[in-house]
Amino acid sequence: MSDIQSVQEEIIEEFSILGDDKESTIFYIMELGDKLPPFPEEEKKEDNIIKGCQSKVWLITKTEGDKVVYLADSNTDITKGLISLLIRVLSHRKADEIVNADLYFISKIGMGSIIGSQRSNGLAAMIKQMKLYALAYQSKLNA
Amino acid sequence: MYRKDSVAKEGDAGFPVESIRKRFPILHQEVNGRPLVYLDNAATSQKPLSVIQALNQYYSTDNANIHRGAHALAARATDQFERTRQMVKSFINSPSEEQVIFTKGTTEGINLVASSFGRKFIQEGDEIIISAMEHHSNIVPWQMLCEEKGAELKVIPITDEGELILETYEKLLTPKTKLVAIQHVSNALGTVHPISGIIEKAHEVGAKVLVDAAQSSSHFLVDVQALDCDFLAFSAHKLYGPTGLGILYGKRELLEVMPPYQGGGEMIKEVDFDGTTFNDIPFKFEAGTPNIADVIAFQKALEFIQELGKDRILAHENELLSYATDKLGSIKGFIPVGTASQKVSVLSFLINGMHPFDVGMMLDAMGIAVRTGHHCAQPLMKRFNIEGTVRASFAVYNTKQEIDTLYNSLSRIAKRKN
Known part of the structure; x- marks a missing residue:
């Protein structure tokens, strides 16, 4: 599996092909959301909602060996697309890799201007929550 | 207003929409590489060049604080400021200009009445009636007042089409009803309520009526004397005027006995540490330096409306609504929300299987600007068991070609899930 940096470079490359065309970019992000693995319906509960997002975003984690695995869903397709990007970069990785990840691809692809400031805040909340889960797992390992 | 069974569809073939568009500089730009199609007029309308120039002119040549100034600039600014009050008086057919109070907007107008009228006249056990379609700004001030006073808030229910159930309204009216606070037109669905009858019934039990005219004043003539409403509030920015300015009209006998809303300059006659005597209306309710520039620039917006004529503006908007309702209705997966028999040019809808935020984005x-979400009417959305809608709203400068663009774009979007 590629490292975090390589995956980010792949994403930057994909978005550079789309260029400045916002319509294509938005449709592409939504298509990424369509491919997100199914999220268990029973986990769509209040406790799993990420606070700070305009849309509803549910996030849960599990571990496979020493790797943290994320599962997430949203009630809006664009947000699902954003989550799918984060999962592609961060899921199935060791906790310390996730905690220390510098997610530079977000600014590099100009996500702020694509999704606007409100959704950017939501995206930041998602990243924070994903890192917090990894940090909690890391602390458990070190305990 | 648009009636489904009317002949409004014929419209006004000679309506000079292209020359009107030239007067709105903001419309002539590209957004995301496409010509801007601005269909968020129920949130705020764009401003004609004359309004923008008036703001520039005021700050360039006339800026001064109004009233009591002993110099030429202050006199000019005061004259212009008060001239707007006279124009608004005519615009809503108020019996006098003293009954025209400048506020920050509709929300402040409602809060002023809740705070001032409410403080003096609402007692424990009294009842206030609103409707299930109200904007939050015509819900929350009354909730706060009821909580403070131990009064009760009653809500007129609505039908699935988005119309008030008037039989229930009449049953809610009792001698305990002190105030009916109701919108003239729904911001979320565009429904035009039969406001005259609502006011008449309220008066039969001795209740006063506040009309939230934020969404009606831009579409058709609102005559406060013909309506016989006790209060009426609206915002300049939905009427092609500047933001941060609203108007509250009130009946003289009420305004004169209501306590001031805020304390400060302008609203006093004489201040002493032993006590203060308050100014006469309207100044009693206009504490502090008002929004002078925007008040003065609002004249140009009123002149723009008067020049075109409200009947012609309404006919054009009705034609657009009728065209859009029919055209968008043919899109597979298009679900209209709010299908009242009388509407203004607001089209609220959902696309089957898609979240309104996604459609809006x-x-x-x-390049098409619409509003998505709950439209500050969460109780209404809960009534329909939805999180929100997509809302396209049309104004004087919109065209059928723009609706065609909306149709083409929406058709492609809807295909994702339909």
């Missing part, structure tokens, strides 16, 4: 990517 995709339309934005195509």
